[in-house]
Amino acid sequence: MQMAxxxxxxxxxxxxxxxxIQPDGHYIDATFGRGGHSRAILARLSPAGRxxxxxxxxxxxxxxQALAAQDARVVVRHEGFAAxxxxxxxxxxxxxxxxGVSSPQLDDPVRGFSFRHDGPLDMRMDPTRGPSAAExxxxxxxxxxxxxxxxYGEERFAASIAKAIDRRRQERGSVRTTAELAEIVAGxxxxxxPGKDPATRTFQALRIHVNAELEELQQALDASLSVLRPxxxxxxxxxxxxxxxMVKQFxxxxxxxxxxxxxxxxxxxxxxLAQVSRTLPSAAEVQANPRARSAVMRAATRTAALLSAGVAxxxxxxxxxxxxxx
Numbered sequence: 001m002q003m004a005x006x007x008x009x010x011x012x013x014x015x016x017x018x019x020x021i022q023p024d025g026h027y028i029d030a031t032f033g034r035g036g037h038s039r040a041i042l043a044r045l046s047p048a049g050r051x052x053x054x055x056x057x058x059x060x061x062x063x064x065q066a067l068a069a070q071d072a073r074v075v076v077r078h079e080g081f082a083a084x085x086x087x088x089x090x091x092x093x094x095x096x097x098x099x100g101v102s103s104p105q106l107d108d109p110v111r112g113f114s115f116r117h118d119g120p121l122d123m124r125m126d127p128t129r130g131p132s133a134a135e136x137x138x139x140x141x142x143x144x145x146x147x148x149x150x151x152y153g154e155e156r157f158a159a160s161i162a163k164a165i166d167r168r169r170q171e172r173g174s175v176r177t178t179a180e181l182a183e184i185v186a187g188x189x190x191x192x193x194p195g196k197d198p199a200t201r202t203f204q205a206l207r208i209h210v211n212a213e214l215e216e217l218q219q220a221l222d223a224s225l226s227v228l229r230p231x232x233x234x235x236x237x238x239x240x241x242x243x244x245x246m247v248k249q250f251x252x253x254x255x256x257x258x259x260x261x262x263x264x265x266x267x268x269x270x271x272x273l274a275q276v277s278r279t280l281p282s283a284a285e286v287q288a289n290p291r292a293r294s295a296v297m298r299a300a301t302r303t304a305a306l307l308s309a310g311v312a313x314x315x316x317x318x319x320x321x322x323x324x325x326x
Contacts, residue, residue, distance in 0.1 A: 009036025010292045011237055014279050015096055016040045018235045018299040025093030026050040028227070030081035030220060032064045033057075033102040041096075042071060049073055052087070056080045056126040056211075057105065080125070082216040085223035094233045095224050099217065099243050100295070101207070109178070113207060115199040118179035123207045133206045137181075138174040142166050152214070152242065153205030157189045161202055164188040178203075204240060217243060221250045225272050230304035234273070237297045244296045251276045251300045258308075270305040 015037055019027060023046035029038045032055040041051055053064050054077045061078045068074040077083065081097060105111050109119030111127070121134035137145070142162045150158035164184050168175060175181050182199040189198035208214060224234050234251075238244040255276050257268035279297040286293045 008289045008291070009033075009040075010098070010100060010285070010289065010295045011279065011281055011297050012036055012040055014281075014297060015098070015235050015237060016044065018277075018279070018297065019094040019096060019233050021045065022049075022093055024048045026052070026091060027094045027096070028052045028054070028084070028087070028092050029096050029098075030054045030084060031096070031098045032060050032076075033098065033100075034060065035063055035067055037096055037098060038064070038067070038074070042073065045073060047073070050075070052077065052092075054079055054081050054083065056129075057102075058126065058128065060102070080211075080216050081220040082223075084220050084227055087223075087227045089226050090229045092227050092232055093229055095228060095235070097217075097220060097236045099213075099237060100239045100291075113203070115178050115182035115197060115203055118177055121176055121178055121181055123203075123210045125211050130210070133210050134174060134176050136206070136210060137165060138169070148209045149202050149205045151205075152208040153201035153203075154241070155201040155205065158205075160188040160190075161185055208242070214242060214246065217246055218250075221247070225254065225302070225307050228302035230302055232302045233299060234302065235297065235299045237295055239294050239296075244298070247298050248278075251298055255300065269308060270303065272303055272305050272307065273300040274303050275299075275301040 019041065021027065021041060021044040023044065025045070026049070027041050027045070029041065029051065030053075032038055032053040035053075038051060038053055042049075045051065050073050052075045055061050055064060056079065058078070061076060064074070064076045068076050084095070101113055105113050105125075109117035111119070111122060113123055121132065121137070123133040124130060140148075145162035145165060146159045149155050149161055155161065161184070164187060165175060165181075168180075168184055175184065181202070182197070185199040185202045192198050221236075228234060236247045238247055251273055254273040255271050257271055259268045277299050279299070281292040281295050
């Protein structure tokens with residue numbers, strides 16, 4: 001029998017307030033998870049309102065489909081949020097992206113996300129698609145592993161960890177479990193940050209790489225400019241510096257007039273976003289749910305400015321790493 005894992009939605013009230021729900025509007029929860037934000041949005045919608053939810057995780061999709069079976073306002077998409085670009089232009093009044101890994105994913109050893117529980121080294125949000133972390137580590141070169149762990153985990157001992165993984169492959173075969181990887185990393189990391197397991201950064205890096213998280217985030221942010229109606233709200237909750245930096249830079253860039261340096265005499269295009277804000281969890285929330293401590297919520301309003309060709313395109317997201325994905 002599958003265990004039930006407790007999930008606490010981070011910044012629940014703050015995120016829903018930031019969406020500024022219109023009862024008859026159409027909203028998108030692009031990371032359904034276990035549905036905490038979605039249910040709070042539905043509670044504010046009228047019978048005429050609509051909610052479209054996305055998720056890669058088959059377990060999350062099953063929960064969403066059960067909700068949709070009870071509530072005709074819900075449409076479920078078993079896809080990652082990179083698919084936001086398939087929605088009709090100017091079709092949504094609000095978009096929420098909660099970029100965190102859910103507690104059921106972290107706490108279930110079978111999913112392989114956490115070094116705290118021994119299990120298969122999987123880490124895929126959708127375990128039916130693409131190579132697992134173990135499969136990637138079995139074939140990646142030392143240079144590729146170093147680059148991923150350094151760039152996606154911001155790990156200064158990335159080269160030492162990659163070499164240790166390679167030695168393990170040559171001596172005893174591929175790394176297959178979370179405990180095996182955590183042990184290898186612990187032996188390669190020379191100093192430890194107080195209160196942080198030495199494997200934290202490496203596990204983050206592999207999860208980001210296996211799921212192409214930053215590439216998908218850039219695609220979703222770019223698509224948001226097309227999907228959102230004028231006056232609609234974009235709300236993003238991130239949990240580590242790489243994501244938050246991307247979101248911040250995206251919002252700041254599009255909250256400024258766009259200047260085409262190739263045609264300096266032309267008037268700058270008006271900003272596509274406005275009312276950019278930043279919110280952190282309260283001390284009470286962090287005390288009740290320690291996993292909320294690293295959360296940062298950023299919100300912005302889509303302006304009435306027209307989206308011109310090429311404006312939405314974001315800079316490459318660590319493209320040298322992304323191009324090597326296998």
